[in-house]
Amino acid sequence: FIREAMFDLDAAGLDRLNPNCRIYQEIARIAGVFHTQPALRFGRMYFREISGNGRDFGLPEGHPCTLAFSRILANDEVLVAYNTSTTDQRADFVLVDDTLHRGGDTMTFLYGGRGTVTVQDHPDPGNPSRFIQLPLAPMQFVILR
Incomplete structure (x- = not known):
């Protein structure tokens, strides 16, 4: 109430x-x-896998972690991420849509950060995954496009 x-x-x-x-x-x-951002309002939602080493990805388990999801509408992806730790910085790798992004593309902070982060190709040549690395302060919330 x-x-x-x-x-x-x-x-x-x-x-x-x-x-x-x-x-x-x-x-x-x-x-x-x-x-x-129409993708935030109308896009499909996809929880994003994370990695601490840029190789092995999976959904977050336990606390603290980086929680991330994307909203995708047509060819537009908006990524939302949050560091659940109240005390520690995190620099996890977060998967992005590999059909919408190429290695070397950038995603721009719309909220909670400044500048851009670069989309990276997975280090294993046979793995088509692409990701960004997100340095996040404790309890930092960001939106990127």
């Missing part, structure tokens, strides 16, 4: 939200990314 406490049912349009609060501002930024 916390949600009900944020809004005054007797006064339409009145709320108890504090737009000066950092949490409010960050949620607004994430919502802004959501509204500008």
Whole structure:
């Protein structure tokens, strides 16, 4: 019932939200990314396998870990990732769609980071997988395209 406490049912349009609060501002930024990226709104969702060594990939097991998923719409992939550790940095490798990306392509941070990361080919020549390496601070949340 916390949600009900944020809004005054007797006064339409009145709320108890504090737009000066950092949490409010960050949620607004994430919502802004959501509204500008059709893949985030309408794309199919795929959980992404991770690796600590860039070779052996699998879904996260245990805690802490990097949780990652992609939303794909047509030829557009948006990747969302989160470091669940409250104390440790992580630099896991995260699979991306190998039909949409080639080695050397870049993915750009839309939220939670700056610049780009480079898509890499799997080191085994017979493995068509492609991935990025994501350095994440404790509890860091990022969105890339």
